[in-house]
Amino acid sequence: MPIKPLTDQVVTVCFAPGEDADWFSASEKAERLLNVTGTTPSRRYHVRHRRFIGWITCFFTYYLLDTARKFGAITKAAGGRKGRLDLNGAAAAAATEARLRWHAWNQYMNSTPATARPARLWEDFLAQHQADPTKITLNEARRRFHAQPRVIAMLASAGVHEFDPYELAAYQAGEHAYAGLHWRIAIVGDLLITAEGKVLKAASDNMADRLVFLNQAIKYLRSLKSSARLCAVTIA
Template sequence: MPKPTPLTDQVVTVCFAPGEDADWFSASEKVNDLLNANGTPARRYHVRHRSLIGWLTRFFGYYLLDAARKFGAITMAAGGRKGRLDLNATAANAAGDAILRWRAWNQHINNTTKPARTWEDFLAQHHADPAKVSINEARRRFQQQPRVLAMLAYVGAHTFDPYELAAYQAGEATYAGLHWRIAMVGDVLITVEGKVLKPASDTVADQLRFGNEACAYLRSLKSSARLCAVAIA
């Protein structure tokens, strides 16, 4: 069962073999066929600019999908040729943002409230005895905890998703590690062969296992392979 109130859409990373049609329509077709879902392009990849010809490539969108510009220069894209996407910068920026968010959580939430039970604990209660603990009751029990209420009540530069509580409580390195993996491969990955890789559950452990597998697959692709990130509600 998915998280009841996700703060962001899920992102599906679609992979294409070198030479394969890899436009937005092809990616949408794969997502629809394999996941029965529709989506929109998700500009999440930083674009690589080679040092010698970077001044030229930064203004041309060849081998890129749904590129975004700032002052005329391309900065982000929803996908494109793997060799044109700066996956390392994408991961590094996501890790940096996650570290800042975790440190704000640590200061404003962790230091002022007691540890709370995670959403997965209450969801397990529901699955064990749905007649006794409905999904609404499980959600009520989870959200009434002081730490969760503090996360919901916080107003500042960051937004804390209570359903990420397990990752927050696992520490800065784990939280940042989870988010740079998500930035690289999204929440679901469709391989060149049409295989769907996704976490076995919403637990942090299964999300990290998926992230490790999907990142390893992404690294194995040639630089001429194509990627496309699709956001689905």
């Protein structure tokens, strides 16, 4: 995957007990630790509603940050108390969507002999450029990557699903790997700031590095108590 512009990145901010846990505080922490200016709340979390009394709690915003509603009921939030955020639901929804997209991609790629053959990853071409920038420029490396039949087909897709050629490593790794990548992203985003003020991020855009980071971030989130506060922000 190509390096995402910093302005497109979603940061999950965790708060320490007793710390102000609002969007302003999350924005301030992200800006200070990442040396950026300006963030906006990202309503990416599904909201959990208690069984039996969910028809009451779905209208109240307690322990939630920057909520979105549908027909008056709260459906998503930028953050809040971990116990009120349906992280498992968000992961399941993202995994289902990713599996559907992968199956559509797999069927599309196997429609012709040329696209059925695996393609070289963007990371391979990027490594060639980095090894000798005077021999292969970045634009030439990208041109060679895009010139492959499978990548051309992905760029030309115009159906229900769009296939990102820079996710080729995940697509070619199989359905489970592709879905696993996306359900983790749905919960974590691109970076995570721990309650202790440590920034967790991938060492590179290589799929393996991304998964190492995402697994570390997921493990950290699971270690937090249900009373812990989270907030997702997008670098604006």
